[in-house]
Amino acid sequence: MNLTHRILAGFLFIALAPILAGLLAGLDRIVSARMQGRIGPPLLQPFYDLFKLFQKERIAVNRSGHFFLLGYLLFTIIAGVEFFTGGDLLITIFALALASVFFVLGAFAAGSPYSHIGAERELIQIMASEPMLLMVAMGFYVATGSFQIGAIYAQPTPLIATLPGMFLGLIYILTIKLRKSPFDLSTSHHAHQEIVKGITTEFAGPYLAIIELAHWYETVLLLGLLYLFFAPWPLLAIAALIVVYFLEILADNTNARLYWQWVLRASWTFTAIVGAGNLIILHYINRGGTP
Amino acid sequence: MANRTVIPFGPQHPVLPEPIHLDLVIEDEHVVEAIPSFGFIHRGLEKLVEKKDFTEFAFIAERICGICSYIHGMGYCQAVETVMGIEIPERAKWLRTMWSELSRIHSHMMWLGLLADAFGFENLFMACWRLREGILDVIEETSGGRVIFGAAKVGGCRRDVPDDLLARIPAQLKAVEDELRAVTNVFRDDFSVRQRLCGVGQLSKQDAYDLGAVGPMLRASGVALDSRLDGYAAYDKIQVEPIVETAGDCWARTMVRIREIYQSFEILRQVIPNVPPGPVDMKITGSPKGEFFARLEQPRGEVIYYVKGNGTKFLDRFRVRTPTFANIPPLLKMLQGCQLADVPVIVLTIDPCISCAER
């Protein structure tokens, strides 16, 4: 990719990701509703919601909230841009973590018990998912010798062949990142929560819209990550993404919310098994079977 | 005190459809202390007996609660009837039994949904409430209201149910029951549901009995106590076995209620074809004088109506002790040391009905 391509990709991401993710969210809500025996909202509902939120009055518990949310949105976008311009995968992951930390800090700064508990739980979720994300990057590195997404993308054989564990692990943490049951600890889209809206409790109107927007960017980024596993075969990749997303919806609709203890334990164990396992096996295969 | 978080849980809280408030003291997510507070729904309707005469008071009794509305109306009437020495017509007894059981089914199905909502299982909530509509249809068609039946009156029932309608109901119920199996299987077998229910909010048999727990709460802890065995209305002519589980945890309570739903379907199968012909109400003359304690089985357990009449149209005292009220002390016990995530689940497994409890 030359520079113009990169810049173009960056802008495309900024412009198209919300549209894609919004549609996906709309679809998600319809499919969920159907699974619940309901008709569900119109496809464009997420957009209606988003734009409405931007029109609401701005209320907050203090004046510093928007600062952190801005950081959240900004660094999520940067992470996405870094990713879609073929940048460095580790930097992408770090930027994403930075964005999440901004989000968490915003909730902490609100100084309200519910958003605080939500923030703590969000941190637990980040802690549960972060190792796997890093390991996916490591997996790509072992398989391709580079953290550069450009190089990973250009791989002639699909990475799913060598990194099936990583793929599984990524699907697993995608459930966490998309805030789906059973991992919707810190906040959840619609089902009720013991901590009300958790981390987003104190963010209203436009602020909530910013969160939603950032979440959309993040979703696209994660789906992009999944895409990389099938990069040489775009059709298969899209089919795989559809299947994965459907499974996420299904999981959301067929599970109760679980405890943080369970989430953390299960995530780390699963990560250690599929992520580290895959990494180690691959390492020894690459060495030609001689440990 | 070092690392304890103190938060108000409620009164406005999405998982609690009704306002109750808990002062929660938590450490990480362990609940160290939980003190409930009440009075958000306290109306003081018991004192309305001084303003409404004893026949009109049936309307108020029905509105003690919109979930267990019918049995409230009926229990009040039953207490007054006993004081007045009235034996109501046979058909009225059978209809009362039918409505009681319908009310139990709708209440339990509603509760199952709310419980699912409490542990974040939206789809299960929807599934329960979708099927519940089938029961509400039957209720509305027979009584005229979806939640407030408006069918109880001193001396019988306020309306009759035509026989052709009675003949149609069993099929309607059967359809709901068949579909319900798949949903209740989820409560029984699903991994995540069991994670959230098994071993949570344990209440030992002794504690349950000593603290005065009633209804499914008590039965889930292994005490076979069901006021329907007292044989009011037509219950003396049908087979009722108390449903008992022994684990005493949230899951056991769920199982008790689920099994009670099927039991109620079974009872309805006995009742509906056997509703005898005849009048459904009778003329009331005079006013109640004397006192009586009526004991009935609500969906949430044993309910007590105490009526004291002085020979005028206005009672001296009407009192209802609702099952939720009796289940509050055990609730306090169960909340100690649970997880924050368990708080709504535990609160819900007593099947709290605050408007009943506070009147």
Add this chain to the structure above:
Amino acid sequence: MKQKPLTMTRVALGSLLRRPATVPYPAERKPVYIATRGHISIEEEKCNLCLICDKRCPTGAIRVDRTGKTWAIDRLRCIQCNHCVDVCPRKCLAMENSYTTPMQMKRIDVVPVPFTPPQPKPKPPTPAAPPPSDLPSKPAEPASGDGSHDHTTNSPTD
């Protein structure tokens, strides 16, 4: 106990494949039952302004004005208990099975009643049909907290 696997998946996928259970309300509606208690209506020609419904309504939703010859109902007070229908001696009240639509202003529906009390008899009007025997012909006025009624047709509250 043997646990069945994937119980919820079956339910969810089952619902996905079935038609939604939704009745899309404003567009389409579930038929109402005959028994459904919706709102009170009056056949004003039959009414003889006997005041029984006024006195017996547990919420005081009905106000009968004999001098102004109106029968009025505050639908935001009526709890559809059907009691007035039961006690009306002229059987002029009925419980319809359709509901009152929500309103943005409180209002009281006032119905003029064409009834003229028989002139020759200066007695207070007695209902034509005898009152149901379980009720005293002159019910005691319940001591109500505020029995006052707003008799304006529109009482803006906002």
Add this chain to the structure above:
Amino acid sequence: MHLPLFLIFFPLALAGLLAVVGGSATARSALAKIGSGVVAAGALALYWTTLHRDAQFFALNESGLSPAILGVEILVTIVMLTIALRGRQVLITLLVLAQAALMGMVEFGGHAHPRVAAPLFVDSFSVIMALIIGVVGGLIVWHAVGYMPHYHHHESAVADRQRSFFASIFLFLGAMFALVFANHLGWLFLAWEVTTLCSYLLIGYSRTPEAVRNAFLALRLNLIGGVAFAGAILYLVRTGGSLALNEIIASGQGAVLIPVALICFAGLTKAAQMPFSSWLLGAMVAPSPVSALLHSSTMVKAGVYVFVRFAPILQNTTVGFIFALVGATTFLFASCIAISQSNAKRVLAYSTIANLGLIVTCASVGNAQAVWAAILLIIFHAVAKALLFLAVGSAEHSIGSRDIEDMEGLISRRPKTALAILIGIAGMFLAPFGMLVSKWAAIEALMKSNPLLPVAVAFGSSATLFFWSKWMGKILSTVKGPPPSHGPVSMQEKNAMFFLSALTVGLCAIWPYISSASVKPFLIAHYGTFVEFNRATILIMSIMLALIAALPLSLLYKGDDKLRITTPYLGGANVLERDLFTPSIGLTKPVAIRNYYLTEFFGERRLSRVGYGASLALLVVLTVVVST
């Protein structure tokens, strides 16, 4: 040639002077201020004069100096022995004796006394270390000048022994410079022992039973390392090897693996790696500048310094791999345990242990990139951690507690101190700040060795994210109005915090320069290669940095009349003020918000046990590997 000597002897002389005239507060503070300035300036001057130059070796007349060295050595041994005997510390006595015996065998064991032609040297890595000692150390001393009077104001029970305090500090600085400039292993060892001694003196500063106990603990564990170090020297002497650092490194892996392993083992104790980490936690009883200087930015770095020096030897060896595993284990467990801590200094201590573990891992892996990461980690960590310790110390004085929970809303109560802490924390774990840059490199470098290492890093760094974020959150959260804060923060403290904050942020901007100016020569010298950092990555990091710097500007936008400030959500039970609600019993009750410590998962006792067990097992394996 003169500068290194000056850097070594100036602080020593100052220490002597302080010991004599330090009784007077004015003289003391003046001397300390001058001393810190001179040391910093000297280090900078050294940097300037050695820029773009190869390593320089200083030939001294070693045989002339050796009696003096020997004398000092004996003196140190006697002092330690006295301490041990007076404290009735049997184990310490035995260890000192063992060490003395080993060294005695070196000196008088009848072996040809190996000559080291150039006992001192300066290369770009020593310069980096010297900069840390001089500049960061200087700032810490500057801070201490303002801090110590407050300290005594707060801890009125503690006897004022500031004279010996500042003397020990400068003694330590001199020893530290000697340590990084020493090419002669014997000299290095002497400096090493002196730092151990200083550490003992400063930990026990307050003389409370707890402090004394912890001081002995530190001494004990460090002496275990000292014995190993002495053993290594003896081994070298016996096998006729050289005692010159450069020659040892040049002699190739096979020959010197055993002594290097022993020295690195000593490094483990000094760098407080598991299972020897407990002393560093105990050391937190010392005043904050001590923690900053000795126990995070400099002395413990001596431990990892030897690792980095010997990295070429450790590279691709089983021994190196085991050391790497010990470091990775330490990183993982210490990071996890930090989650369960609410005492700010303990969190810092665990984080220090963890980061030292990461450095050990990188250095033990030993390839060029890993060493690059290790050196940058050393730099970034020294600056950010020093800042954190100092800021926590100041915060402790102004709020009267070092508990993280008590720092609630510090941002509105003590905005500047809070900002310093926030910058320090951000520097520790957030992109694009320094630590993360090096972590980035570390992961890539470790990938080339064995995936187990980066896996541990992945888990460990997720844990760090948790405790740092919640700490930041606590500082930012404003539940209550500011409760009164005590005592003012002195000028010196402010200066030091300001400079260190600026340094933490500034380093993020200039690290590419540091990398090519100072780290590159070192790597080229030892590995002949240098992996350039991807330019695009540097670019995006800079963009992120600029954005982070620009974001607070959005806070300036105050003309926001459309924003309505309302009460937080309390289930509708709010009562007037923002943190009160209507409780079940009574009329009002304040909400309390506390962090999570997840003790059931990350409990200190449980995880320490596992971590100690694992690292001990690794050391046993190491012993087996080395002895076969």
Add this chain to the structure above:
Amino acid sequence: MNAPTQTYFEITPDQLLEAVRSQQLAGSRLVQICCSRLAHFEVLYSFSRPGVIEHLRICLPDNTTPLPSISLIYGGSFAYENEIHDLYGLTFTGLNVDYQGHFFRTTIPAPMAVPAAPPAVPGAKPPAKPQPPKENP
């Protein structure tokens, strides 16, 4: 009907704890505690065991005399006792969970202690001595 037999026992306040304890020994369950405002105050304790419901009735002239709480015998009784305290102004001593008058926060204190409005019931005698509702402590 196989309804249980119901018996009423009149007792005095000082017999209360003993009577309750013997109920407990008999294996009874506390069903409810009910206070009534008649001419006097009446507190009714109901106990039940299979086939039997027994009531202990205590008549009090007014609501100023405190009653001993039975919450040390029946741990669940505090709910009833707090309720009665808030609605009738009766005090109970030795409560295991004491809401200090915040169980029901009613608009007026001790609302149920207000006797029935006399004109409503022509036949009812006005209470012997109208007791001013006791303030919550």
Add this chain to the structure above:
Amino acid sequence: MKLFRKSPWIIHYDGASCNGCDIEVLACLTPRYDVERLGIINTGNPKHADILLITGYINEQSQPVVRTIYEQMPDPKVVVAVGICASSGGIFRDCYNTKGGVDSTIPVDVYVPGCAARPESIIDGVVQALDILERKRAEMKARRRAKAPAPVTAPAAEVAPS
């Protein structure tokens, strides 16, 4: 675009109802009525909500709660009183602990009659509320353009109608 018409988020609070209206409000969310078709989400958090559905009348203890919830909702916001109790105090208006309908505490925009209010009526009520939302939104915009101060959101407290 009339966005508030398309995405009204509700919050439900039970002032002091008998539960009858409560469960009917919940029933609106469930498959048979499925108000999510209309973009309605039950947020459970006043700060995210546009429409406050209150069931039941107001008593001593729920009054401050209702005020707080109302105050914490961002403009534009609409209050729907669901059920007879919420509209007028209903059958409990004579009780000693009732303060009357919701309009005794906060301004009410739509009254939904029915005891219990039927889901269909509740949906009708919410649909009426949508127009009011749009209107309030327009007013808000106009105010903002005119730089007029926002009206006091807390209601004139003790205006007890009827």
